[in-house]
Amino acid sequence: MQKHVRKIIRLLIVIVIAIALVPVIQRNNTSESVASTYASVDLKIVNTWQSGGDAFMQVDGTITNNSKTTVDNWKATVPLASSGSVDQSWNMNYDLEGGVLSITGVDYNKSVSPGASITFGMILKNAGDFDVLKAEVYIPGSPTVPDEPEDPEVPDEPEEPAPPVDPSNPTAKPVPPATTDDWLFTDGNKIVDKNGKEVWITGVNWFGYNTGTNIFDGVWACNLNTTISDIADRGFNMLRIPFSSELILQWKNGQYPKANYNDYVNPYLNGMNSLEIFDYVVGQCRANGIKIMIDIHSAETDAAGHFAPLWYTDKISEADYLASLSWMADRYKNDDTIIAYDLKNEPHGAVGDNIKAIWNNSNHPNNWKAVAEKAALAVLSKNPNALVLVEGIQIYPKDINTNRDFTSKNPHDYHNTWWGGNLRGVKDFPIELGKYQNKLVYSPHDYGPAVSAQPWFEKDFTMKSLYEDCWKDNWMFIHDDNIAPLLIGEWGGFMTQPNLKWMTFFRDFLIENRLHHTFWCFNANSGDTGGLVLHDFSTWDEEKYAFVIEALWQKDGKFVGLDQKIPLGSNGISLEEY
Numbered sequence: 001m002q003k004h005v006r007k008i009i010r011l012l013i014v015i016v017i018a019i020a021l022v023p024v025i026q027r028n029n030t031s032e033s034v035a036s037t038y039a040s041v042d043l044k045i046v047n048t049w050q051s052g053g054d055a056f057m058q059v060d061g062t063i064t065n066n067s068k069t070t071v072d073n074w075k076a077t078v079p080l081a082s083s084g085s086v087d088q089s090w091n092m093n094y095d096l097e098g099g100v101l102s103i104t105g106v107d108y109n110k111s112v113s114p115g116a117s118i119t120f121g122m123i124l125k126n127a128g129d130f131d132v133l134k135a136e137v138y139i140p141g142s143p144t145v146p147d148e149p150e151d152p153e154v155p156d157e158p159e160e161p162a163p164p165v166d167p168s169n170p171t172a173k174p175v176p177p178a179t180t181d182d183w184l185f186t187d188g189n190k191i192v193d194k195n196g197k198e199v200w201i202t203g204v205n206w207f208g209y210n211t212g213t214n215i216f217d218g219v220w221a222c223n224l225n226t227t228i229s230d231i232a233d234r235g236f237n238m239l240r241i242p243f244s245s246e247l248i249l250q251w252k253n254g255q256y257p258k259a260n261y262n263d264y265v266n267p268y269l270n271g272m273n274s275l276e277i278f279d280y281v282v283g284q285c286r287a288n289g290i291k292i293m294i295d296i297h298s299a300e301t302d303a304a305g306h307f308a309p310l311w312y313t314d315k316i317s318e319a320d321y322l323a324s325l326s327w328m329a330d331r332y333k334n335d336d337t338i339i340a341y342d343l344k345n346e347p348h349g350a351v352g353d354n355i356k357a358i359w360n361n362s363n364h365p366n367n368w369k370a371v372a373e374k375a376a377l378a379v380l381s382k383n384p385n386a387l388v389l390v391e392g393i394q395i396y397p398k399d400i401n402t403n404r405d406f407t408s409k410n411p412h413d414y415h416n417t418w419w420g421g422n423l424r425g426v427k428d429f430p431i432e433l434g435k436y437q438n439k440l441v442y443s444p445h446d447y448g449p450a451v452s453a454q455p456w457f458e459k460d461f462t463m464k465s466l467y468e469d470c471w472k473d474n475w476m477f478i479h480d481d482n483i484a485p486l487l488i489g490e491w492g493g494f495m496t497q498p499n500l501k502w503m504t505f506f507r508d509f510l511i512e513n514r515l516h517h518t519f520w521c522f523n524a525n526s527g528d529t530g531g532l533v534l535h536d537f538s539t540w541d542e543e544k545y546a547f548v549i550e551a552l553w554q555k556d557g558k559f560v561g562l563d564q565k566i567p568l569g570s571n572g573i574s575l576e577e578y
Contacts (some may be wrong), residue, residue, distance in 0.1 A: 026150050031371055049164065075102065084096075085124070088122065089122040101470070106122070173288060182575075199562055201562065202552045205519065218525070218533070228290065237572075238291050238292070241292040289563050293341070296341075303421060306346060326382055338386070343391070347393050349394055366488040384439075387441055389489065390440065390442055391421075395416050421424065
């Protein structure tokens with residue numbers, strides 16, 4: 001993060017202007033009681049800082065129309081030192097001449113409806129003693145004031161304005177209204193849109209809502225808006241967001257743990273609680289054409305919470321876990337930005353562990369198959385349109401008839417693989433969702449030798465040997481037998497050998513079989529895999545990205561999104577365009 005010598009000035013100067021609905025200059029010492037009948041202008045100096053010997057100042061402005069008549073073509077003027085200039089501006093046009101800065105509206109905010117407000121903002125460079133008290137404002141009127149006042153005309157109602165951009169950060173994209181036409185469905189081993197057309201989910205993971213940061217990790221350094229836009233521009237059409245059940249339950253109960261972010265880089269988040277910030281994230285994802293998968297990554301909020309093998313702990317019960325899913329599904333049921341729920345990240349447990357996930361037809365509290373069906377219904381009873389993803393477990397008996405209860409303590413009696421990667425139980429005990437069966441996706445995880453040694457890495461492995469020794473019987477049979485779609489929720493790692501060899505085989509396998517996937521991960525702070533960005537969370541690892549881009553959904557050099565209308569980022573297309 002760039003270091004500036006800065007001080008934050010929280011200065012609110014209200015300039016109240018009396019307006020007689022004729023274009024006459026009104027000095028800003030007009031009485032408040034008269035001005036409140038018509039309109040008011042608030043200017044706020046929100047930040048000052050030094051950089052490279054220059055002084056910078058951020059100024060935000062709000063114009064509120066208190067009258068019963070639409071205000072058209074507002075204009076504000078304010079003196080500016082001869083050394084001063086406008087470094088950036090948003091939601092405004094400006095002209096600087098003769099030491100006077102003139103500010104006017106842009107197409108979508110030059111008219112202010114009765115009772116409404118518009119906002120604008122700028123960053124001034126070397127503005128000296130910038131004195132907002134010397135500002136003059138023309139409201140209503142025109143950018144050029146006529147010599148003689150004319151009889152006012154009541155203008156036509158303005159057209160629907162474009163969605164407003166947050167003035168304190170020009171990188172925010174206008175947020176379109178939520179829609180309900182982008183839900184996805186399954187058809188055999190494919191995922192299709194509402195028209196039955198096949199789609200390809202090619203996304204990325206960004207964690208932090210599970211760790212105690214209560215926002216994405218890395219927003220302590222990067223600009224949230226810019227980063228979401230970067231993810232879209234680089235072609236990831238799905239964002240898998242790990243959560244803890246604990247955080248969701250806190251939100252459900254009206255408790256909002258503080259989000260850890262850099263308020264200098266992200267001042268537009270100030271004043272929002274952590275749930276409001278997540279709603280803001282949903283909006284920016286929608287604006288960029290990114291869809292969201294909610295992943296219950298851990299029961300408790302903890303960076304190491306995923307080490308707990310099950311969906312419940314001493315602190316979070318099974319009922320709590322189900323309630324967290326139900327609440328999220330209900331809250332966002334009318335917003336198809338959130339189109340999928342990964343019911344639980346990596347249920348696991350090894351041979352001999354007292355607490356471990358099992359998969360059978362019993363009512364045992366650790367039977368992930370039975371609990372996954374409950375969890376799916378907790379989501380689908382609130383939002384029957386969402387996809388639900390069921391991960392595997394870690395071990396599965398070689399003879400399910402003699403060891404159905406997983407009580408054998410002999411390691412040779414089990415097939416063992418990655419946490420969440422063992423879906424062998426689907427052959428014997430498939431997930432049954434009744435009328436919701438076309439919402440089911442299975443979601444194994446798979447990694448290379450840099451994460452942990454496995455028997456299939458001991459020889460000179462090939463794509464064929466990996467398929468035969470691991471992928472086929474652990475999960476690929478689900479695709480091969482047309483049972484359901486697969487979405488590989490996590491894969492990735494360091495670009496070192498022999499891990500890169502495995503990653504190359506796995507990436508090519510995904511492409512060859514058009515398997516859905518979300519790459520692990522965006523975060524720089526993933527200790528055993530690294531991330532797509534470096535530790536400033538802004539600089540991309542271009543070597544790794546160049547590797548991953550081959551497995552992203554593209555057509556004619558354009559990335560393909562999952563929204564019917566909104567294209568994916570600045571170099572993408574929508575499903576309708578596809």
